[in-house]
Amino acid sequence: xxxxxxxxxxxxxxxxxxxxxxxxxxxxxxxxxxxxxxxxxxxxxxxxxxxxxxxxxxxxxxxxxxxxxxxxxxxxxxxxxxxxxxxxxxxxxxxxxxxxxxxxxxxxxxxxxxxxxxxxxxxxxxxxxxxxxxxxxxxxxxxxxxxxxxxxxxxxxxxxxxxxxxxxxxxxxxxxxxxxxxxxxxxxxxxxxxxxxxxxxxxx
Numbered sequence: 001x002x003x004x005x006x007x008x009x010x011x012x013x014x015x016x017x018x019x020x021x022x023x024x025x026x027x028x029x030x031x032x033x034x035x036x037x038x039x040x041x042x043x044x045x046x047x048x049x050x051x052x053x054x055x056x057x058x059x060x061x062x063x064x065x066x067x068x069x070x071x072x073x074x075x076x077x078x079x080x081x082x083x084x085x086x087x088x089x090x091x092x093x094x095x096x097x098x099x100x101x102x103x104x105x106x107x108x109x110x111x112x113x114x115x116x117x118x119x120x121x122x123x124x125x126x127x128x129x130x131x132x133x134x135x136x137x138x139x140x141x142x143x144x145x146x147x148x149x150x151x152x153x154x155x156x157x158x159x160x161x162x163x164x165x166x167x168x169x170x171x172x173x174x175x176x177x178x179x180x181x182x183x184x185x186x187x188x189x190x191x192x193x194x195x196x197x198x199x200x201x202x203x204x
Contacts, residue, residue, distance in 0.1 A: 024114065028068065031061035055157050059150050063170050066146055074139045080118070082134030084185060089134050091186045104183045111180060126192035130185060137181040140174040147171040 035058035042050035082089070099105075113119060118132045147170040154160040 024064065024068075028061065028064040031057045031064060035061050052159075055153075055159070056162075059153070059163065059166055062150055063147065063166075066149075067143055070142050070146065071139050074135060074142065078131075078135045078138065080128070080135050081131045082138065084130040084134050084189065086134075089137070089182075089185065091182070095182060099179070099183045102179065104180060108180055108183065111177070126188055130188060130192070133181050133185050133188070137178050137185075140177045140181070143174045144171045144178075147174065 035054050038050050038054035038057060042048075042054055117123065119129055121129060124132075148167045151160070151163045151167055154163045
C-alpha cells in the first residue's frame with residue numbers, strides 16, 4: 001500500500017514513516033470499537049445521533065479493515081514478486097504527459113509510506129523493489145472498486161449522498177497511489193538499467 005520516492009531518475013531513501021503503520025492499525029481498531037459501541041448504545045436509547053455516528057464510524061472502519069485484508073491477500077498471492085515487464089505494468093504512451101500535468105514530482109514526496117523498508121534500495125535490489133511496487137499498484141487497484149461497496153448500505157440506512165461521497169473520496173486516494181506507483185516504476189527501471197550499463201562498462 002506504499003511508494004518509493006524517486007526524483008530525476010535517482011532513487012531516494014524512502015521516508016521513515018513508521019508512524020503511518022501505527023496510525024493505520026490504531027485507527028482501524030479505534031473506529032471498529034467506536035462503531036460497535038455506538039451501535040449498541042443507539043439501540044438502547046433509540047438515539048438517531050448515536051446511530052448516525054455508528055454508521056459513520058462503521059463505514060470508516062470498513063475502508064480501513066478492507067485495505068488491510070486486501071493487502072494481506074495480495075501479498076499471499078504475489079509474494080512481492082510481480083513481473084514489472086508484464087503488459088499490465090508497462091508505461092503507456094500518454095502517462096508521461098499526464099503525470100507532468102498532475103505535477104506528481106512536486107507532491108509525491110509528501111505521501112506517507114506504510115512499509116518504507118520494502119522500498120529501501122540500500123537493503124534491496126532494484127529488481128526486488130520493482131516487484132514490491134507492482135504489487136502495491138495491484139493492492140490499490142483492487143481496493144478502488146471495493147471502496148464503493150458501502151454504497152449498498154444506503155438501502156438499509158439511507159444517507160446515500162454520504163456513502164457515495166465517502167466512497168469516491170476513498171477511491172480517489174487509492175487512484176492517486178496507483179498513479180504514483182506508475183510514475184515511479186519506469187524511473188526506477190531506467191536507473192537500474194543505467195547501473196547495469198555502468199557496471200558492464202567497467203567490467204564488473
